[in-house]
Amino acid sequence: MVERSIDFERRRYMRCQTCSHEWEVAVGDEPCPECGADGTSEHYPTFWVRPHDPVHDDDTVRDTYWYHSSTHAVWPDKDFDPTAQLTDVCRQRMEYSRPGAVERWAADQKAKALHVGTYEAAIENMLRRMNRQSDAASQFYLHRVRLRPDCVIEPGIHKELRSLMGDVQLSDECAPGVEVYRYVNVHEDQSSVSLAVEISAVGSVQSIPIPLAVDADDPELRAATARLVSAAARPPVVLPETDDPLEQMLRRYHPPATPLASEAGALLQEASDRLPPRLRDDFSVGFDEAGFSTDSSVYPAKLIGLQRLIADPQAAIDTFSAQPWRSV
Ligand SMILES: [Zn+2]
Known part of the structure; x- marks a missing residue:
């Protein structure tokens, strides 16, 4: 491989x-x-895609490790039930307008192609998702995929189709029986090749939680945690009294940041400055000020862990080598 x-x-x-x-x-x-x-x-x-990219060759595609990041610890999951995420009200509405709609929708969801790509594309995808409210605090997993040695690959490398943004069914794009479709990724690790694949093409998968855990006595973690602890002990910023009603209103809605929140912001900025410029806009890690007293190292460990996924990818690769392969 x-x-x-x-x-x-x-x-x-x-x-x-x-x-x-x-x-x-x-x-x-x-x-x-x-x-x-x-x-x-x-x-x-x-x-x-470069004319000499090795993944033009089908055997290279089959012999290469592919990656996917997800909030699911087990992925892909043949037994996944897409309807589990629907509320009862939502189900009733779907059934009311079109009887059988829930079942058809579930079948469509299960027929959707899976997406795998380079390590860089998987990490960039996670950063983009973390930047959205709904996944800001989610635990992510990185999955390393081995395709089946006999999987059927569509010839050529194609443009990323609009419908490929999560919703493609390969049977719409390819001849019957095709399980793997190569396309140029224009959003993540741009100009690399990603694959839309049927679950039948996936042979086995390894999974690790990301970011990797940072050692409690890691010097960088200890220094960052100490900065937060010392900021938390500083008195809050007190602004001079004002009679201006507008200023009073502004302060009510936008109170000055606490020293702790300001220090957390400074750590985020420093971690972001160490990333390749292309990735900085998507780098956002929410600071949970209320949870700080429970474990003061959670936030800096997350910042350091994320930054190391990019600066030291070999650590993640080495972690995979100790993991079992799960057949799909
Ligand atoms: Zn031109």
């Missing part, structure tokens, strides 16, 4: 959809150097 080299700052590969020129870039927003087409053009330049 092949473990690809991991590099979050790899140069990207572009293809102009006006004149077909292809070129490499450090960041993705350049106009086409041949014809000048840019993001405003109808046929704008887009991320594309």
Whole structure:
């Protein structure tokens, strides 16, 4: 099996959809150097896969480790019941408007393709999801996937289809029997190849919780925790009295941050500054001020753990090697 080299700052590969020129870039927003087409053009330049990317070869696809990040500890799960997430009211509404709708919806959900890609794409996907309210505090898992050696692969590497954003059924895109569909990822680890796969193509999976745990006596963790503890002991910021009603209202709705919250913000900023610039906008970790007194190291451990997934991916790879493979 092949473990690809991991590099979050790899140069990207572009293809102009006006004149077909292809070129490499450090960041993705350049106009086409041949014809000048840019993001405003109808046929704008887009991320594309390198002509010599090894995953053009089917056997390489089968022999490569693929990754997926998820809030599910067990993934993919053949016994997954999509209707478990529906409320009774929601079920009744669906059934009321179209009898049998819940069953058909569940079948559609189960027929959706799974998505796997590079390690970088899986981590970037997690950061994007953490940046959304609903997954800000979720526990994530990284899954390493081995495809079945006899899985059927659609020829070629394709554009990322609009419907691929989570909702594709391979039978809509490919000949019957195809289990794996290669596409260029334009959102995560841009210009890498991701796969939409049927669950039947997945041979076995290893799973680890991410970020990895940080040792309690890790020097970086101890220093960051000490900064928070010392900030928590500082008196709150007291603003001078004011008679201005507008100012009074503003302070009521936006009270000044506590020294503890300010220090947590400073730690977040420092961790973010150490990431590749491309990833900084999506790096957000909510600080639970109320939970701080229970365990003062939870927040800094999460920041350090996340940052190390990017700075030291080998630690995660090494953790996988001690994990059993689960047949799917
Ligand atoms: Zn062009």
